[in-house]
Amino acid sequence: MKTKEMINFIIGNLKAKLPIIQGGMGIGISLSGLASSVANQGGIGVIAAAGVGMLEPDYYTNFRDSNIRAFRKHIRRTRELSNGIIGVNIMVALSNFSDLVKTAVEEKIDIIFAGAGLPLDLPKFLEGSKKTKLVPIISSGKAARIIARRWLKKYDYLPDAIVIEGPRAGGHLGFKVEQIDDPKYSLDNLVKGVIEEIKPIEEATGKKMPIIAAGGIYTGKDIYDIMQLGASGVQMATRFVTTDECDASIAFKKCYINAGQKDIDIIKSPVGMPGRAIINEFLKNTMSGKKKPFKCPYHCIITCDYINSPYCIALALSNAKQGKMKNGFAFAGKNAYRADSIISVKKLIEILKKEYSHSLN
Numbered sequence: 001m002k003t004k005e006m007i008n009f010i011i012g013n014l015k016a017k018l019p020i021i022q023g024g025m026g027i028g029i030s031l032s033g034l035a036s037s038v039a040n041q042g043g044i045g046v047i048a049a050a051g052v053g054m055l056e057p058d059y060y061t062n063f064r065d066s067n068i069r070a071f072r073k074h075i076r077r078t079r080e081l082s083n084g085i086i087g088v089n090i091m092v093a094l095s096n097f098s099d100l101v102k103t104a105v106e107e108k109i110d111i112i113f114a115g116a117g118l119p120l121d122l123p124k125f126l127e128g129s130k131k132t133k134l135v136p137i138i139s140s141g142k143a144a145r146i147i148a149r150r151w152l153k154k155y156d157y158l159p160d161a162i163v164i165e166g167p168r169a170g171g172h173l174g175f176k177v178e179q180i181d182d183p184k185y186s187l188d189n190l191v192k193g194v195i196e197e198i199k200p201i202e203e204a205t206g207k208k209m210p211i212i213a214a215g216g217i218y219t220g221k222d223i224y225d226i227m228q229l230g231a232s233g234v235q236m237a238t239r240f241v242t243t244d245e246c247d248a249s250i251a252f253k254k255c256y257i258n259a260g261q262k263d264i265d266i267i268k269s270p271v272g273m274p275g276r277a278i279i280n281e282f283l284k285n286t287m288s289g290k291k292k293p294f295k296c297p298y299h300c301i302i303t304c305d306y307i308n309s310p311y312c313i314a315l316a317l318s319n320a321k322q323g324k325m326k327n328g329f330a331f332a333g334k335n336a337y338r339a340d341s342i343i344s345v346k347k348l349i350e351i352l353k354k355e356y357s358h359s360l361n
């Protein structure tokens with residue numbers, strides 16, 4: 001029987017033992033607990049910045065400082081818990097995007113992942129720092145090309161890697177609803193498309209931009225297969241939710257365990273993008289027109305239509321993170337229904353490695 005070991009993932013001067021990046025999961029799902037555990041197992045652990053301040057006592061009165069303070073705290077705590085590679089995920093659409101990026105650079109974070117919008121000016125925040133790597137998250141080869149060209153021209157900088165996130169991912173999706181199930185937009189095709197678009201830039205500059213594939217990667221065999229197409233690593237989020245160390249409540253994790261395939265569907269998010277979630281009573285009610293009144297003192301996502309939205313998405317996701325599922329819902333990837341137990345990150349990595357090594361047979 002032939003077997004194969006997972007190979008390292010190299011980004012600039014950093015080398016992760018495993019080609020596995022844990023996807024950032026906002027509103028408290030991936031914080032120091034999950035990020036440090038993944039980094040300790042040889043992957044790249046990622047703290048999500050969206051809504052990081054929501055559990056601070058002054059969040060509603062002091063949006064700006066509470067987020068910066070909580071973000072700094074989580075970065076430092078993760079560092080205390082791990083010597084591995086740590087990243088942060090900062091959505092471009094956040095109204096405090098620049099505060100959060102500046103904080104991450106000040107804290108000398110290893111990697112910033114930035115999606116949900118094109119991070120066209122991200123390199124300007126480095127201000128000469130050579131420590132932090134910059135990785136855009138995009139949904140098409142065209143977006144990869146636009147960002148790489150712009151960064152090169154304006155900042156003499158190229159992405160240190162690129163995450164291409166396909167339509168099977170959880171959370172907000174960078175696709176139109178009709179593209180989501182169209183095979184043209186399969187992750188395989190997207191990976192090939194990005195490689196093709198960035199090839200001329202890599203050839204002209206002599207610099208490699210490793211590709212990280214995301215969205216629906218669930219087993220070690222999935223990792224192996226996508227790497228055969230030219231990806232250097234994968235970003236996985238859904239599979240990490242049902243771990244002991246994931247920072248969400250047990251009730252949130254149980255939603256994944258209890259979900260059937262049919263419960264996972266696309267919703268129209270107030271932020272103007274489609275999103276994938278586990279459909280529950282809260283979503284059914286809001287989709288049928290019931291309003292959940294709320295105040296929006298801070299407008300946390302630039303694109304959010306908070307005036308017409310029946311509910312506050314940040315509040316709904318924060319409730320869910322805390323296990324208050326009657327007043328919230330869980331974002332989840334297309335494969336979330338496959339989870340049947342909550343295990344440690346260590347055990348999950350062992351399973352993925354085993355599945356990967358046997359995928360040659």
Ligand SMILES: Cc1cc2nc3c(=O)[nH]c(=O)nc-3n(C[C@H](O)[C@H](O)[C@H](O)COP(=O)(O)O)c2cc1C
Nearest residue numbers: 023024025026169170171215216236237238331333
């Ligand atoms: C609960 C949840 C929350 C997420 N939050 C964010 C986020 O805050 N920012 C972001 O860029 N992506 C977010 N994502 C997307 C993931 O980082 C990841 O790229 C994607 O889910 C990968 O697909 P998979 O879940 O099938 O592995 C989220 C996904 C989930 C499941």
